[in-house]
Amino acid sequence: MEIKFIAVGGTIDKVYFDSLSRYEIGESNINDILKDGRINFKYKVSSILKKDSLDMTDQDRLIIHQAVQAEINDKIIITHGTDTMIETAKVLADIKNKVIVLTGAMEPAKFKSSDAIFNIGFAVAAVQTLPHGVYLAISGKIFTPDNVMKNRILKQFEEKM
Amino acid sequence: MEIKFIAVGGTIDKVYFDSLSRYEIGESNINDILKDGRINFKYKVSSILKKDSLDMTDQDRLIIHQAVQAEINDKIIITHGTDTMIETAKVLADIKNKVIVLTGAMEPAKFKSSDAIFNIGFAVAAVQTLPHGVYLAISGKIFTPDNVMKNRILKQFEEKM
Amino acid sequence: MEIKFIAVGGTIDKVYFDSLSRYEIGESNINDILKDGRINFKYKVSSILKKDSLDMTDQDRLIIHQAVQAEINDKIIITHGTDTMIETAKVLADIKNKVIVLTGAMEPAKFKSSDAIFNIGFAVAAVQTLPHGVYLAISGKIFTPDNVMKNRILKQFEEKM
């Protein structure tokens, strides 16, 4: 059993640069999170983009689609910005024979009170138990892309009415 | 969808008492972990024991069995010491029509590098996706009770050979 | 013995707002830091500005000067942005009969690897041992305002050559 992690950016990997007085997307936190999680499975991590998801273009989504399509592993977790995670999930919906789970975080992994660790743990279970398909795994729930919305006021994901 | 959490002790909830110069099992960390996880589902937490699992007796396991059996919710996560989690899982194996997931941690939740948050996130996904039955969810993998052992040297859970 | 803390902004109190996809200056972290420090002295905290120090004006520095001048306590710690902490210290240099220590952080207090806690502990000792005057307490050293510069490349404070 092997899991492939693909990091494409998002709040989860934001860091603070004092010299620039702002946040930028840094290296993926997946290795550190899995290490503290003391996990016992094989995995690989690639970082293919470092985009805030508000800045993602169709071209970026095509790059992600290609990476997922080409991936030998059938268990893939994508760490992604939360703002347009649903759009990217819809673009991936035609990929067959893979369990594709998108997750991210509302607060950077480097923050003490971040949801990043919880969300990665959550996604790691989801990718092992769900049938082939594309899912969002965040706010402690599993969603299919056509059935979810981001509630920006409450900063959480919910089923569409 | 509602999840019931039952805390029975274990390393996950150990705290350090300077005045006694040792550890004791403190309050359950579940509420804090779910809050940082920014979860969007209903849940309840009960703390029914505060036992190190090396100290668990048949009587304790009966108490746990009764609590799980009586629980209206069909999704139950039990936080438990790792040393005898497998024994408790076996005792619960006869309970029908519930998804029962046992997890815990190798390092207390109050430690900076603890596996607790990852494991709770992991268990929260597992309990929503697995079919009825009893499972251990730890070391980033899902095990059935008859097919797992704790590797004390590597401090992880593995499939039995 | 009582210490007065005056928070005026800076990286130390920056938080991340996912909905705005950027940082803002939040509430002062001093109370939480002193609580974990298990300190045993009386103190008060006021938050008089929430400014990034690159945005500080002469008017802001006048406000700070007035607050420090009017303060009954003779031991004052000011948490301030690091970019123009030296300028503010120079403006305060004419205030007599007080120990005034400026500190801050290169990374927000809410980050796991922040220097905030170390710097506050450092400033709390400095304000109790130094003679009357104005000082910067950061990068693990104590500086007088005319003898220090911020090295933006190394992100630390150093004596002027």
Add this chain to the structure above:
Amino acid sequence: MEIKFIAVGGTIDKVYFDSLSRYEIGESNINDILKDGRINFKYKVSSILKKDSLDMTDQDRLIIHQAVQAEINDKIIITHGTDTMIETAKVLADIKNKVIVLTGAMEPAKFKSSDAIFNIGFAVAAVQTLPHGVYLAISGKIFTPDNVMKNRILKQFEEKM
């Protein structure tokens, strides 16, 4: 300016061993704490004992005395268990021409809510500003050895009545 750190044990460096189901004293946390503190001074660290201070003997205190006496640096911070820190400070009181600051922590440095970082920051300022002598730097205050007691109920240090 160079500071010498001497680690002799204590709660500050306690770690949790799941396989032993208890805490033991691990490696000194000083390097990690100074790194996050982004300090800008030279320092050395030696670990000469790994003792819980309730277990310290006269022989141990002699070892500490010899190490401090022989130290070329005149600025020394000793991380020590809090239970008998006062006794060790008294044994060191005859050493001349050095600033010797003892500190430690009520909760291990590896805990999220530890006082360790605050105390080390505090001690680092104290050792640079105090005149030659022996001091305890903890609970946010500086004490001389003949004028302090540990209040075990409140878990803090206070001036003797």
